[in-house]
Amino acid sequence: MSKKDQITRERILNEAEALFAKNGYDAVSVREITTAARCNLAAVNYHFGNKQKLYLDVFRARWVPRARRVQEYFREFLASRDTVSTSAVAQALAEAFLKGPLSDEERQRQSQLMTRELIQPTEAFELLAGEVLRPFFKELADTLKPFMPEGLGNEGIALNILSMFSMVIYFNFARVVVSRITGRDYDAAFKDRLVEQIVEFSINGLGGGKKKGA
Amino acid sequence: MSKKDQITRERILNEAEALFAKNGYDAVSVREITTAARCNLAAVNYHFGNKQKLYLDVFRARWVPRARRVQEYFREFLASRDTVSTSAVAQALAEAFLKGPLSDEERQRQSQLMTRELIQPTEAFELLAGEVLRPFFKELADTLKPFMPEGLGNEGIALNILSMFSMVIYFNFARVVVSRITGRDYDAAFKDRLVEQIVEFSINGLGGGKKKGA
DNA sequence: GTTTGTTTGATACAAATGTTTATATTAAAA
DNA sequence: TTTTAATATAAACATTTGTATCAAACAAAC
Numbered sequence: 001m002s003k004k005d006q007i008t009r010e011r012i013l014n015e016a017e018a019l020f021a022k023n024g025y026d027a028v029s030v031r032e033i034t035t036a037a038r039c040n041l042a043a044v045n046y047h048f049g050n051k052q053k054l055y056l057d058v059f060r061a062r063w064v065p066r067a068r069r070v071q072e073y074f075r076e077f078l079a080s081r082d083t084v085s086t087s088a089v090a091q092a093l094a095e096a097f098l099k100g101p102l103s104d105e106e107r108q109r110q111s112q113l114m115t116r117e118l119i120q121p122t123e124a125f126e127l128l129a130g131e132v133l134r135p136f137f138k139e140l141a142d143t144l145k146p147f148m149p150e151g152l153g154n155e156g157i158a159l160n161i162l163s164m165f166s167m168v169i170y171f172n173f174a175r176v177v178v179s180r181i182t183g184r185d186y187d188a189a190f191k192d193r194l195v196e197q198i199v200e201f202s203i204n205g206l207g208g209g210k211k212k213g214a
Numbered sequence: 215m216s217k218k219d220q221i222t223r224e225r226i227l228n229e230a231e232a233l234f235a236k237n238g239y240d241a242v243s244v245r246e247i248t249t250a251a252r253c254n255l256a257a258v259n260y261h262f263g264n265k266q267k268l269y270l271d272v273f274r275a276r277w278v279p280r281a282r283r284v285q286e287y288f289r290e291f292l293a294s295r296d297t298v299s300t301s302a303v304a305q306a307l308a309e310a311f312l313k314g315p316l317s318d319e320e321r322q323r324q325s326q327l328m329t330r331e332l333i334q335p336t337e338a339f340e341l342l343a344g345e346v347l348r349p350f351f352k353e354l355a356d357t358l359k360p361f362m363p364e365g366l367g368n369e370g371i372a373l374n375i376l377s378m379f380s381m382v383i384y385f386n387f388a389r390v391v392v393s394r395i396t397g398r399d400y401d402a403a404f405k406d407r408l409v410e411q412i413v414e415f416s417i418n419g420l421g422g423g424k425k426k427g428a
Numbered sequence: 429g430t431t432t433g434t435t436t437g438a439t440a441c442a443a444a445t446g447t448t449t450a451t452a453t454t455a456a457a458a
Numbered sequence: 459t460t461t462t463a464a465t466a467t468a469a470a471c472a473t474t475t476g477t478a479t480c481a482a483a484c485a486a487a488c
Contacts, residue, residue, distance in 0.1 A: 166385065
């Protein structure tokens with residue numbers, strides 16, 4: 001428990017985030033949150049106005065900062081490489097999102113909250129898109145542009161980024177399917193394997209890639 | 215309106231599916247459903263037992279059959295090709311899921327319902343996984359196996375399929391992001407473009423692919 | 429020590445929730 | 459026609475919901 005954890009407002013944010021991520025907005029009651037945060041029911045109203053605003057503040061105070069940390073990790077990973085290339089970008093992306101600076105629990109929360117907003121956008125999506133997604137996509141596009149085939153326009157680049165992104169996102173939020181299909185748990189070794197997969201697939205698609213056994 | 219639409223039970227299933235997909239299980243009340251279906255509140259209890267069982271029956275009676283139609287479309291598309299190859303499989307997959315036999319509304323519902331189950335699996339996920347996902351993955355793996363690099367084990371094949379799948383899924387449920395990033399609506403032309411993207415990326419990854427302009 | 433602004437606490441309340449019950453209506457069978 | 463089963467309806471149930479109220483406790487400033 002950090003020092004801030006003592007403060008009611010912070011405790012509420014923590015518990016609210018965990019519950020919203022796990023069960024979704026409507027399935028979580030204010031009472032659940034305040035009970036988990038060991039505070040009074042009225043505290044939510046006092047600190048955040050109402051449930052909706054609390055939900056939004058979870059994104060402001062938790063989701064967005066964490067997303068920034070992931071992006072920062074991505075930048076540093078890329079900077080640590082001697083040369084930038086498409087494969088380096090793909091690897092940095094996969095590393096940042098599948099391993100990166102977040103704990104496994106944080107990673108799950110993060111992708112659950114985002115995916116919920118993708119399926120059914122609320123006000124939080126505007127925040128998420130404006131403050132995180134758009135700028136990061138622009139950054140990625142600028143980074144990748146020099147290494148892309150000549151004729152590929154901005155749209156082509158965008159779609160390539162989205163393709164990489166889809167894997168990163170999917171391998172995070174669809175763990176239950178990935179585990180069921182591959183029969184593997186999300187331990188460190190498997191995450192390494194997934195990073196490898198994303199990088200290889202991003203570079204070579206289905207056919208190529210380094211042959212593992214042969 | 216079909217003939218079956220006259221029957222209360224079917225009307226409830228239709229409206230329940232639409233509402234569950236759009237707003238999620240907890241955000242939808244039984245009253246909303248019965249109002250939309252123009253029937254009495256108690257009809258849900260009478261025909262399905264309770265709300266949970268109705269939700270499950272939506273998957274049984276609507277989702278699973280539709281998924282089968284998509285898979286059938288995939289098979290026929292693949293069979294119509296003179297030769298089977300990785301690219302043919304990728305194309306059939308993208309065509310089936312992004313265009314295929316479903317209406318655009320159906321496609322959205324389908325992926326919304328599934329994605330909700332991926333984020334937060336309920337009993338419906340077991341149905342979905344056992345009756346649809348697993349068999350289809352096995353079918354895909356068997357189809358692709360002969361064309362995969364020698365050393366690639368079953369896990370490698372599975373991960374490649376999942377990588378393709380991630381794009382197909384993502385481009386369906388994250389429309390709001392894809393549209394915002396690319397600035398394009400999900401019309402026929404853009405869906406063609408997405409199919410092309412998925413196929414190209416699946417075959418060549420980032421670097422290769424046919425140069426569009428140059 | 430008093431005052432001031434902030435935070436917490438217990439309680440209240442109207443609205444909405446899923447479910448049940450008892451009754452009415454309709455359709456089919458005898 | 460009478461009987462029987464299937465379906466639909468209206469009303470009520472006990473809970474749970476988000477939010478509001480108001481007094482108590484608290485900390486900091488004067």
